[in-house]
Amino acid sequence: MTTVTLTATATCTAGAARVVSGTPEKPGLPQPVNRRMLVERAGFLTALVQQLASWLLASVWTDQHLDQLASGVDAEGRRLPSKGWMALRRLGWIPLVPAGLRVPDRVLRAAGEETARALRLALHRRAVTTAIVASWPADPRRRTTDDWVLLRRHLPAGTDNATIRNRTRQIASFAARHGRLPDGFTELETPPTIPAQVLLAAADRQLVRVERLDGNRARLWVQLPTVPAPASYRDWAWHDIIVPLPPTVAPTAKLCTPTLRPRDGTVRLDLPFETVVEAAPLAGHTRAIGADWGYNTLLTAVVAEPGPDGTVVCSGRALRFDAAGVSRKLDRLRAHRETLKTKINHLERLAAGRHSGLDPASTAKLDLLREEHQRVCARIRNLGRALAWSAARWLIDQAHTAGATVVYLEDLTCMEAPGSSKAWNRRLSSATRGVLADAVRHLGMREQVAVVTVPARGTSSGCPRCGNKLRHIQAPDNHKPANPWALCACGHSADRDFSAAQRIAARGLAGQHRTTRNRAGQASVRDTLDVPVHRAKTPTPRPAVRPAVSRDKQRPTPSRPRRRQASRVSGFTPAALATAGSRPAPTGAVQRPAGRTPQNPTVQVPGTTTSHTFSSNHLRTRHRVRWAVLGRGFHHHVNSTPLLQRAGPHGGETPGTHRIAQEN
Template sequence: MADAGLPALRQFSFTTRAHVAVDDATGEPIGLDDVDTRVGWLLDLIWGAEAHMLSRLWQPATFDVLAAGVDRQGRKLPMQGHVAAARLGWTPHYPDGVYVPSRVTRVVTAQVMASLRTLAYRDTAIAALSERFDPATGTLAPPTEPGDWVPLGFARGVVRQFTARARRTDGAPSTRLRITDMQGPPQTSAMARLSAADRQLAHITVTDAVMTLTVKLPTTAAPTGRAQWRRVRLTATIPVHLHGRPISVWHLPTLVLDHRGLLLRCAATELVPDCDLGSATVAVGVDWSPSTLGAAVTAAEGPEGLVSDYRGVTYDDRGLGTKLARLQTEGQMLHRKAARLTRLAATAPPEVRTQLEEKIAVLDAHRTAVGIKRGKINRELAFHFARQVTDYATAAGAQVIAVEDLTTLETRGHGRVNNNRAAQSARRHAVTALAHTAAEVGIAVVSVPARGSSARCPGCDEPLSRPGGYHSAWCSGCRVGGNRDHVAGVNLAKRALLGRTTVTRRRGQLPAIRVAKHAPVRRCCDKTGPTPRRPRHRRVRHSLPTVTPRVGVTPNRYVPAPEASVWDTVEPVPPHGDAGSRDTRPSPAPATQVADSMRST
């Protein structure tokens, strides 16, 4: 890898839990159950005021103000949500007689402004698409202005909403629609983002791998005065993998409650090496695949132009993709069954309706558990993929990793099963994890156009043939080819190297290359990419069969296998004749000795 530039800043998040709680004024210890109760009272106040404020501001005038970005005096709205809400006069309401500090009001308004600003884009898109929608045919007219373009997947979802609304109104022509006409106020979860407040509500200190959070919590469900808000000092342990990291800033956490109690969602900013995209000479292209998560290939720029060995590495998900498909099928089955019981409960007698509602609640709980499990597997899959690609790029000496632009990537034409599986893959989680992991070693991640990456030859830019089916690619003119995903990765790496001087950066998004340039990529006989380690998965026996040999009969020789998991990874190559697991077994012992030793115990 080339020499990294000046240090850059990278933000990341982690979770932890408090294990000690004391009263900040008296120093008396507080039980964690009492802390959970007091945090629950705080979240109830915030969630109730937030829901009431969203329903009150759910009108077109709100989104007009946010789209304009100015207040009544024509001044630009600040980025801080609570400051912008105060300037616009948007304040939350609380129950009568309840006292809430002004810093808690900052948290409420900041969370409401974040939700409304996120939905402002959807409101503008719905208003533009409603003018091009024909209720009679259910189709959209082509856009006339460049600003009217929206992602096709987003447009299809809005068209489904338009069609359902036209069906409810008997296809009557409508005027310009807004988001308030299509859906109700968003449902938010109970949380408290302390980052919107100052030290009067919460502050944090970190010493010796221990984080101490001091936060003001209510002592009753409906506090009536300032005396019923007291400071609590929470002590939590910082995860081991963060010890010794060059962290410059520790941010205030977000408070949430789950089935285990109080959870602190923390964030921090650390220093990482910076990479100059303009001087990149080696790139890794990551192509998303419908069969697996992705494949990575290298391309380099030399004195004779771009070269690549067209041999990459395909990610092995260790069976997690199959598990995700099974959980998705199970969740869809639970959804269909709950929907059917809901339809039956609508016309059932009161006694039967009560029983059906209990069954529906159980099904919803199971479906929620399946969704949580899928989220955990997706996160594990994304970071495992990111680590493998980052290690591959580091071994190849790459300075940039190119990924396909997900806004233009659609899953269609591969059959119902493959389309569904590819659409549910954790691609966006993988991109976020890849950008986070690669920044640690000074490698930049950019998005490049995806169109034609799997269909055109990297050498002559002509259409490829498929002599071996969908997963193969061959160019008869350049006489290059191989795996379809590997050829696409070469195209993506080429576009990153050719467009490294025209990178556009937007807040909250990856650096992007908008135009796909072409230059021939010569196939190099020399090896330009690293050889990844290919672990082998073997199923092994967990226990020794308890067989008592019969007298006078020569028993079979049972050789016990060491304990290992089902997905045991064998990294070293075993010696000749050894078919064991991770370690080399000693010389096999006769089964008689094994049986005698078991009998003596």
């Protein structure tokens, strides 16, 4: 079996740091550096790289420079190297250092790498934009068949419909403002913003070094400026930084050069690490899992096997990962984000329309709204990422439990918002399906489970048995619009997502011999091959037949312990007992006045009536979600199908991996 190198990135936070007067080989006298000073010096380096890269990108943001980079050769006809900073140097594009600054050459490499990555990303957008402008139709909102044929002839291979629509809207907006089409890509788009980070991978050992101390810690040696504008090499010093490693980094993983990002008063490190794993085969699978993506029920999966005569046999048990509670939370956060953005835009328009700007109170309000908007955006990103990785972990665990060697997903890269409502478009555009697909691929590669995508068109509208069009109605057991039911004339009746999962598994197993990988290493089945799906016949468990119990009197009736009667005051609280004991007993019957007797929920006196609105002797317990598999450390309202332990070579849990906890 072939082996592949799996690369992942762990986000770490810098710990203790020291500055030395010498080099890593001869440190000299070390001095501790507190967190505030470390963040400040890392910010000096980040601002310097960002300034140099922004100036270089603005100087080469022309169609002539992009043509030269897209040609792939330099002025002498030699092929450009793969490293970005080296390719720009071959073309003669070098960052200009301001007068009075002393910047090491390795820092210039990091700035050149940032610029090269931004330019190479722009080349793809430029090719799509040029193709759309060259085949601009009479009505850009509705292209004819001839328009699509002409456009596909000019577009780069693999361009999806969502990209075409977004670029078409961008060009149409430019044409509406200026009355003409753009002359070039650089006129349509301005230079992108360089992120506040330092790509240390572009440097060598003269600027950065990484070594592992033990299984939980690593050491980073990096040169940082001690002042904002270093005038000589004496203003640069080596810093020894201890980096705690997260549990996801295996002790045997190889550490690579990280990316430095000062953020929120800390120094973040995006630390790549490599692990050698065995590559899962793409064909020859005898058991698979097909998963359908949804919004409320995030994943609906089914176990399938190849059947006789080219058919596929699926089990009747649906595997569900229901994240409706988290989806509602994300909807509320997105609505709050849009409200904040509307207020920010309103204040910005007011500031642009006034010559003196906003008053101090409005300026303070605008700053507060921007800060809150950033917090809400970060919350949405973190919650969506946690949801995607939790669902991916659950899906791979189900594959191991069922003994499946491949997971088939529908290819949703071309999925677009239907345009029915702003709320639904917002929910689809902010969905985590891209992060979920990447997480499933990463975990599947690490667990030797192949992850393959199949075409998504027709998976929910076609019948898995006969292939005819399905009729969607409300579910018989749930009349909410989010739970549709699929019916077919052939007698098929099942949940719509469950039917789509069967069809996805059938397409994957039928076309597994046509599975290919793209340049990024992602496996997919491009051809749509639908085969009939049959239901597996599982025996219905019946209770064991027990012999009839004889009711003849053969022995004396056994004595049973008498149940002790509870005391009348045993259920009262200590405060009620103390109050009752301190009060004298009533001597005679007294007529109660009109109205209900006032009740105290904390003090209950014997002989008085019980309140109808309070329960004084019941302990209030925390709400707990039952009959659900809860994500470990994730969210209390994620319901999923529990794992079934099966015996076999592929059954059971995989040792050394985190599992989803169960609570019944």
